[in-house]
Amino acid sequence: MSVQAASLPVGAQAKKPRLRLRPTRLVLNIVLAAIAIFWLVPSIGIAIISLRPNSAFEQSGWWTVLTAPAQLTFSNYQGLFSAGFKPGQVLDSLTTSIAITVPVTILVTVISSLTAYSLVFGRWKGRTLVFLLIVAMLVLPLQMALIPVASLYKVVDTSTGLHLFGSLIGAIIFHVAFGLPFGIFLMRNFYSGIPHDLLEAGRIDGAGEWTLFRKVVMPIGIPALASLAIFQFIWVWNDLLVALIFLGNSSHITLTMFLYGQTRALANNYYIISSGAMISIIVPLIVFFAFQRYFVRGVLAGAVK
Amino acid sequence: MAVAVPTTESLATSSTEILPTASTPAGGGGFRSHLGSLLFLLPGAVWLAIIVVYPFIATVVRSLFDASGQNFVGLTNYKAIFSTTDIIVSLKNNVVWVVLFPFLVTFFGLVFAVLTERIRWSTAFKTIVFMPLVFSATAAGLTWASIFFIDPHTGMVNAAVQGVSNAVSPPGLYPIDPTTGQTVAGLAATGVQSGPGGTLESKTTVGAGGTLELGLIAISPSELQQNGAVVAVAPTATSGAVTGLVWRDFSPTHPTQRGQVFPDEDGIPGLHLSLVGSSGSATATTTTATNGTFKFDGVGSGNYRVQIDASNFHAGFSGIFFLGTQSLTPTSSLSPTEQAILSLPIVDIAMIIAYLWIWAGFAMVVIGAGLAALNREVLEAAQIDGASEWQTLRRVTVPMLMPVLVVVFVTMLINVLKIFDIILNMAAPSSQAGAATIAVDIYNEFSSPTGQGLAAALAVVLFVLVVPAMLFNLKRIRG
Numbered sequence: 001m002s003v004q005a006a007s008l009p010v011g012a013q014a015k016k017p018r019l020r021l022r023p024t025r026l027v028l029n030i031v032l033a034a035i036a037i038f039w040l041v042p043s044i045g046i047a048i049i050s051l052r053p054n055s056a057f058e059q060s061g062w063w064t065v066l067t068a069p070a071q072l073t074f075s076n077y078q079g080l081f082s083a084g085f086k087p088g089q090v091l092d093s094l095t096t097s098i099a100i101t102v103p104v105t106i107l108v109t110v111i112s113s114l115t116a117y118s119l120v121f122g123r124w125k126g127r128t129l130v131f132l133l134i135v136a137m138l139v140l141p142l143q144m145a146l147i148p149v150a151s152l153y154k155v156v157d158t159s160t161g162l163h164l165f166g167s168l169i170g171a172i173i174f175h176v177a178f179g180l181p182f183g184i185f186l187m188r189n190f191y192s193g194i195p196h197d198l199l200e201a202g203r204i205d206g207a208g209e210w211t212l213f214r215k216v217v218m219p220i221g222i223p224a225l226a227s228l229a230i231f232q233f234i235w236v237w238n239d240l241l242v243a244l245i246f247l248g249n250s251s252h253i254t255l256t257m258f259l260y261g262q263t264r265a266l267a268n269n270y271y272i273i274s275s276g277a278m279i280s281i282i283v284p285l286i287v288f289f290a291f292q293r294y295f296v297r298g299v300l301a302g303a304v305k
Numbered sequence: 306m307a308v309a310v311p312t313t314e315s316l317a318t319s320s321t322e323i324l325p326t327a328s329t330p331a332g333g334g335g336f337r338s339h340l341g342s343l344l345f346l347l348p349g350a351v352w353l354a355i356i357v358v359y360p361f362i363a364t365v366v367r368s369l370f371d372a373s374g375q376n377f378v379g380l381t382n383y384k385a386i387f388s389t390t391d392i393i394v395s396l397k398n399n400v401v402w403v404v405l406f407p408f409l410v411t412f413f414g415l416v417f418a419v420l421t422e423r424i425r426w427s428t429a430f431k432t433i434v435f436m437p438l439v440f441s442a443t444a445a446g447l448t449w450a451s452i453f454f455i456d457p458h459t460g461m462v463n464a465a466v467q468g469v470s471n472a473v474s475p476p477g478l479y480p481i482d483p484t485t486g487q488t489v490a491g492l493a494a495t496g497v498q499s500g501p502g503g504t505l506e507s508k509t510t511v512g513a514g515g516t517l518e519l520g521l522i523a524i525s526p527s528e529l530q531q532n533g534a535v536v537a538v539a540p541t542a543t544s545g546a547v548t549g550l551v552w553r554d555f556s557p558t559h560p561t562q563r564g565q566v567f568p569d570e571d572g573i574p575g576l577h578l579s580l581v582g583s584s585g586s587a588t589a590t591t592t593t594a595t596n597g598t599f600k601f602d603g604v605g606s607g608n609y610r611v612q613i614d615a616s617n618f619h620a621g622f623s624g625i626f627f628l629g630t631q632s633l634t635p636t637s638s639l640s641p642t643e644q645a646i647l648s649l650p651i652v653d654i655a656m657i658i659a660y661l662w663i664w665a666g667f668a669m670v671v672i673g674a675g676l677a678a679l680n681r682e683v684l685e686a687a688q689i690d691g692a693s694e695w696q697t698l699r700r701v702t703v704p705m706l707m708p709v710l711v712v713v714f715v716t717m718l719i720n721v722l723k724i725f726d727i728i729l730n731m732a733a734p735s736s737q738a739g740a741a742t743i744a745v746d747i748y749n750e751f752s753s754p755t756g757q758g759l760a761a762a763l764a765v766v767l768f769v770l771v772v773p774a775m776l777f778n779l780k781r782i783r784g
Contacts (some may be wrong), residue, residue, distance in 0.1 A: 046448040115349030122342035143764040145360035177356030238441030240726040277444040284439040
């Protein structure tokens with residue numbers, strides 16, 4: 001390639017010395033700094049709003065903090081936490097969000113690895129077809145499943161007394177189903193890179209499939225599993241639609257539902273909304289900064305969802 | 306063999322193959338029995354069959370039945386979609402999102418990815434821009450709603466607009482609010498009538514040595530207090546000058562009596578006045594004192610009127626309702642259906658800005674990874690051949706990046722087709738209907754007792770819209 005490029009006829013242009021002006025670099029740095037500040041302002045704004053008393057919120061913008069930092073207070077958070085674990089309050093929705101997100105994350109990672117193992121190392125026919133079906137499901141709108149699943153849940157509820165519609169279990173089951181296509185896709189692509197000889201060696205030593213999965217494939221797949229787990233965690237944590245559909249009439253609500261409910265209250269309650277939003281942001285933010293590289297990998301691999 | 310998940314990268318160093326290609330196992334290995342492989346497949350397959358595949362088919366069937374699900378109605382639900390104004394509005398909004406968002410986010414992603422390669426603090430920049438991606442659209446929507454608050458005291462954008470507006474044309478000391486039906490003429494009480502160009506003027510003319518008493522009403526006591534008003538004092542005639550008083554012609558002790566200066570009535574300070582001759586042009590200007598009195602010195606012969614300038618009543622900028630029902634395109638004269646199709650709600654634009662804030666980091670990182678994986682030799686060759694940075698970018702980098710740009714574009718296209726939570730959380734209650742999309746309609750119809758058939762049909766429409774993207778992915782992954 002370089003040879004070809006070098007042999008290209010050299011035009012008059014080429015003789016001109018290339019302009020590498022210092023001022024250009026300075027302008028570039030200033031422009032990007034301005035963009036970075038623009039990107040930070042909303043987060044800083046909501047954080048400061050959450051730290052100002054409601055009376056101050058109605059009177060002046062959060063940016064007045066720059067000249068009067070003394071107005072900052074944790075009273076909004078104290079107010080939210082003092083309500084305790086009552087259904088519909090912040091602490092209850094925080095635990096509800098955790099109670100949904102953690103099981104979904106575990107189930108999706110485990111089941112995806114199993115399925116991907118079968119797709120990569122299995123010998124059955126139709127593996128490619130199943131994989132393409134999984135790829136098709138990647139972009140399938142989950143709206144296509146809402147009505148039948150809700151009906152299915154209600155049938156199960158009446159026939160067995162098990163409570164699915166309006167319960168955390170129902171939301172978890174639905175989340176897992178729509179997390180699986182991406183999980184299987186990601187794990188399958190990762191497992192495809194594992195040399196089959198590695199498994200053959202294990203087989204010759206008499207290891208069973210379950211042993212090979214647990215002792216050989218799973219350990220190698222840990223980076224991919226971490227990406228998947230983090231991606232899935234943040235995805236489910238931030239969900240509003242599934243929660244509204246399956247928990248809309250229940251007493252336990254997720255954090256996103258709590259925030260949404262507050263916006264519908266039509267009251268001047270931004271002191272609740274802003275501090276609630278901060279609580280909902282903090283968790284994925286910690287996950288992001290702790291596992292940044294895994295999250296970025298998941299994002300890159302999942303540039304299809 | 307391409308591995309989808311790169312082994313080492315973070316925001317600092319994102320470089321490796323990011324487009325996974327299908328790869329078939331290189332033979333050998335495999336399960337000893339079909340039973341083993343099926344056991345591993347079982348949980349995922351059963352789960353997907355019950356919660357994804359079966360419901361998919363059931364929804365298609367359900368869309369052909371009425372709200373109760375008992376009666377077959379053929380394509381009635383689909384006809385309803387394209388004849389219901391509210392749903393046409395949603396389809397229109399989806400079109401607005403689809404036309405604007407994927408293009409803009411890919412553009413910003415490309416620009417950021419290219420520019421960050423040239424600075425030393427690119428990791429910090431990427432982290433800052435990427436961070437909103439982990440926020441929920443709910444939290445991000447609420448955050449941006451606060452930025453677009455209508456009140457310039459609390460909404461940042463309106464505060465900025467107000468700052469500029471006040472610098473260009475400052476508000477008067479006694480602003481009137483036209484939105485509540487207030488008019489300048491409505492302020493006139495005694496000896497005053499409305500003059501040209503939003504001014505007030507004295508009813509009678511006056512010459513040198515004359516006095517005028519001009520009474521206004523509907524001036525709030527708090528405004529007077531702010532401007533330092535004191536008790537009104539009747540003017541004294543001065544030779545060679547026009548003197549007078551402008552006062553608040555309302556006495557709490559004599560609430561019905563006008564035209565008389567009572568001891569509990571204040572002067573109106575700070576008013577800009579002009580002395581206008583018979584030609585209609587101002588010959589002198591002055592400002593009322595704290596007790597409301599004014600004096601034009603050195604007045605020549607002839608008759609004059611005293612004019613209270615329009616600037617005194619100029620209402621400053623009071624905020625644009627970005628999240629309300631206003632449309633960028635003037636459509637009020639059109640029929641409801643035409644309005645539904647042609648209006649471009651401002652709130653759509655506000656939400657697209659917020660959504661760009663969330664997703665530009667995604668585009669930047671994916672494109673940045675593609676950029677890092679480019680063949681450096683080709684780029685260097687182009688530069689050696691004398692191509693400027695801009696030419697290299699346009700003629701070499703972008704064409705080579707095209708596959709990645711298309712992936713980002715398609716991913717974002719799918720994303721905004723399903724756009725939901727940002728609308729629920731950002732559009733004001735008044736503009737929810739005007740800002741709705743298909744996904745919002747599906748949620749609303751699902752929750753309504755009579756909407757399940759329609760919700761199913763809308764879901765099928767959404768699915769059909771996603772099909773091209775689905776085929777694109779299948780084609781890409783098969784290689």
